Amino acid sequence: MNAIKFKNNRLFYIDQTALPVKEVWKECLRLEDGWSAIKKLEVRGAPLIGVFAAYCLYIWSKGPVSSGKDFMRRFARAVVYLRECRPTAVNLAWALKRVMLAVEANQDKPVTQLREIILNEAQAIHDEDVLLCARIGEYGNKLIKSGDNILTHCNAGFLATSGDGTALSVIYAAHAAGKKIHVFADETRPLLQGARLTAWELSRNNVPVTLICDNMAAVLMAKDKIDKIIVGADRITAAGDVANKIGTYSVAVNAAYHKIPFYVAAPFSTFDLTLKSGDEIPIEERAHDEVRTVLGKVTIAPKKVNAYNPSFDVTPAKLVTAIITDRGVVYPPFKQNIKKLIGQ
């Protein structure tokens, strides 16, 4: 199962805003389509938007240009345009930079060749993402016992990556290994990725799942119904502070209070070692109507009521038990151990 497809030189994606009611595939025909798909969360999940954005650059590169110089100038603009679409997840900037470095190293070559270079790099990022997900699953699976009840927040599954996911890759690996596990999925207001995407993809893959409202996780913890928590990440600092979907921090505080292990699963590309602390991570604020309505379909508060809608929050390293990466599991002290594993 895939959230995006690159086939016959064309880029397709599932419109995740239509899930779980409909499975709608759309084609990205222009750079602006890609930007809009990311902005509207039709394509979302930190690793996936990195892969998708790299392909978007290829789609862009197929357009007409007057010269190699013109190509390079407009290419640089396209990179910035996509990068600023969503500020919090670092994988987007990371993937764009990777394509950019490959192009810049070859900027004297003919445009037809630069196009090939972009495509090759996008495909390399894509293939690598599949592999990184699988490795996260392998490392994470070692932490899971048969009988575990695992809570997750938002969606860090195959809909968030081009592979099996990050947090959910661990769950899929444990399930495939025959371990009897059960997942509690936080619905994840305001945009309900936990309900619409996680509960949907887990049940589709026959992993036992129970959907809860975000505010129910704490009482399940108090009743000893949750053994472990695994979430994804949008950016992780050098100190191990983790930006992830809004609500993650509340789960982490509750996990600490109830002494339940809190794991974060993410590939190396989610780490941003240029940032020392979580305070430096830019947090995207989205439209207030996402809170005043549900998916724009039901009004739950009058338009004149003020709202607050940060899309992410930062969980400080002290609340994180370990970070499951494609290179192994990182335990505290995070500063030293992240440097050792990721900072090469």
Place this chain on the structure above:
Amino acid sequence: MNAIKFKNNRLFYIDQTALPVKEVWKECLRLEDGWSAIKKLEVRGAPLIGVFAAYCLYIWSKGPVSSGKDFMRRFARAVVYLRECRPTAVNLAWALKRVMLAVEANQDKPVTQLREIILNEAQAIHDEDVLLCARIGEYGNKLIKSGDNILTHCNAGFLATSGDGTALSVIYAAHAAGKKIHVFADETRPLLQGARLTAWELSRNNVPVTLICDNMAAVLMAKDKIDKIIVGADRITAAGDVANKIGTYSVAVNAAYHKIPFYVAAPFSTFDLTLKSGDEIPIEERAHDEVRTVLGKVTIAPKKVNAYNPSFDVTPAKLVTAIITDRGVVYPPFKQNIKKLIGQ
């Protein structure tokens, strides 16, 4: 502003499930209407359902009976019928018992007189509730400083009582006293009473309010944006354990972690001194479709996905800073101080 009206011997109520989109008044013509209004949460809020249920007994009593004995037998059945409609809030059972004791003390009197007794008792409970709310507001106001940012969960306002509310009575009293306060209202999934009712009634009464998703409260606490938390209660035990709307416990854990005062506001009728601990409080579980959909209007997860939907949770006394009652503010040690103030 009132959530129910008793006028010309007829009982009317705002259908709270239609708020904030429409203000629909309905009439309770039969006992079954009252039961259904409470069950469907058209009338909700622990103190309000007590008052409303007492009036429902009067509406019932107007029906034909063959004898005094017949009246008493059917009256007892009506009491049980209403009492079992919602199990968690104790005010419902408390109000019904109060009417029942008044009737039983006079059971040899003619039916016409018994009807008057029921009506008088319902009106006494109603008048008393207005007064209790006002007193809670007075006592609670002393705890509020100008400049405070106050978080509340669910709705404990005039829509939850027949007066100004419990938690919101404190807020209204502080606002009326000219203190500059600002409220953060948790939307309160699954039924969104915080968004639909609290944000609506506060903005209607010109109290500055910001609506948030339940999972955003923790990060506001971490950013020092919340000075105090005030919530209502559905039942409070002799030890000070508090049953309230699902999600309250998560707020309380986060409040403790961030060292923010966590206040509960409730009249004496919310205390159930027959219960030693919160484990004994019956917790209503509601239909899973309340979680799989939003207000039955938007499907957010496939029907086959399992869900969990406890309507309440229990916050242990150790997480409660103080309980604001109509008789004064109760501080720890709760067991002794609740007994002193309430257990007379």
